[in-house]
Amino acid sequence: MSAASGRERLGAAFWRFWSVELATGTGVGLAIIALQTMLVEDLGGGAAEVGWLAAARWLPYVVLGLVAGALVEGWRRRTAMLASDLARAAILGALAAAWLLGGGALWALLLAALALGAASLVNDAASQAFVPRLVPRPLLLAAHQRLDLGANAAQSAGPAASGALIAWLGAPVSLLVAAAAHLASAVVLATMPVDEPVRTSRPPLWRSIGRGLRFVHRHPRLGPFARWTHAWFLCNGAAMTLLVPLVLTGLSAGPAGLGLALGALGAATLAGTALAEVVAGRAGEARTIVLSRVGSPLGWALVALPALAPMAPPAGLAVVVAGLVMAGVGMGLGNPSEMALRQRATPDAMQARMNATMRTANRGMFVVAAPIAGIAADALGLGPVLAVVVVGFALSAAGLARSPLARRRAR
Known part of the structure; x- marks a missing residue:
């Protein structure tokens, strides 16, 4: 399919939304390396x-995730995304300014990560539920493939650019560039014309949350898929x-090396995403998802080698990058099929809650x-x-391959 025919099928509103996701992905890619570098190199963290930094970033999803999903069902999803970006x-x-003024501290990083997680939670609940309002359901796989291509391109370029930017101007500047991407x-x-319906009546919050939980975990295919995805x-x-x-620290590669590694992971995910529609067209969405999961144990086994068998830093980094490439291709291959399968199985009124x-x-x-992995690694070693x-x-x-999800061909 040509680029022009893809734009025509998915529509102008979708491509405006695609540019939004590209900017957001760039901001996330820039910020992640900066936060981790500030923690390890500026504060001496292990x-x-x-x-703990990663846990702070994702804690709002655990504490407020179900509430956010139920609330967003009653909001205009564009408004929720706009508020999140701001x-x-x-x-x-604010974090960049504090660091530049000498106010850098672990508590400031953790608080910023917690606040970023809460804002991203609202954005994610709205943005994923927004896609089925922009494109017809038969085009969900194509839409998610293109969204993933843009997001992976941003997140592969973002870490590499952030690593170089940090080495040149420092981590706070990378945070400022990330803030500009969100703006x-x-x-x-704010300038995107979308006519969104708003629900005028809603059930009580906790009843709405309960319906979302029951829908996912009692669904004959979404339930098993959800459980093995959690694992x-x-x-x-x-x-x-x-x-x-x-x-x-283990390979002494510095922020540039970390940026290279995460950039390679993003680029490999991008390559897998580029193949996603073709592979799903031949194997079906369910089998494509199972195939994609096989890349994780193979890839991370390679990543673990330099931690188990000492290597010279350049060789060790090359092995790590090779393992991340293998894992990334699998991640990119499966995600569009996962999102399409989930959203086709879900009515619009349940999308945000699902x-x-x-x-x-x-x-x-x-x-x-x-945090458990970090504590265990400090006590027992990374390998x-x-x-x-x-x-x-x-x-x-293996569990997903034996589940009901994989027992029939899904398109």
Whole structure:
């Protein structure tokens, strides 16, 4: 399909939204490396502190995720995204100013991460539920593939650019650039013409949350998919936490090396996303999802090697990058099919609650895994803990392959 025919099928409103997601992804990619570098290099944090930072970022998803999903159902989703972008720009700008003025401290990083997580929670609940209002359901796979292509491109370029920017001008400047990206997203949203319905009557909040939970976990296919996806997020939360000290201190690669590693992960995810529609067209969405999960244990086994068998830093970083490429291709391959399968199975009035239900448990796994993995790595070493994570990835892939999701072809 040509680029012109893709634009014609998905419509102008979708492509405006695509540009919003691109700007947001750029801001996230820039900010993540800056926050982690400030923690490790400016404050001397180790694996445990990196785990606490990750947990702070995702804690709002656990505490407020279900509430946010139920509330967003009654709001205009564009308004929720606009407010989130403005809030994230303000938080990042304030943290950068505090750091430049000499007010850098662990509590400030954790508080900023917590506030960023809360703002991102609102954005995620609204943005994922916004897509089915922009494109017809038969085009959801194509829409999510293109959204993922843009997001992965931003998140692959963002860490690499952030690493170079930090080395040149410092982490606070990277935060300011991330804030500008969120402001650009807000400008596009503010000028985006969308006619959104607002529900005039809603059930009580807790009843609405309960309906969302029952819908997901009693669904014959979404239920098993959700449970094995939660297991994958538990492993991924631990793995991504351990990657930071492995690259920054274990391999002495610095922020540029971490930016390179995360940039490679983003680029590989982008490559997998580019193949997603073709593979799903031949194998079906469900089998594509299962296939994508196999890349995680294989890729992270490579990442674990430099932690288990000492290597020279350049060789170790090359092995880590190769493993992240393998894992990233799998992630990119599966996500458009996952989103299309979830949203086709869900009525519009349940979209935000379905997304919030899935996301709350997924991010909850991250909140649990990140600090535990960091503490375990400080006590036992990075290598043994990464080996356990690889086994967990393998079990989650095998469980999904044997679940009802994989037993019939889904398009």
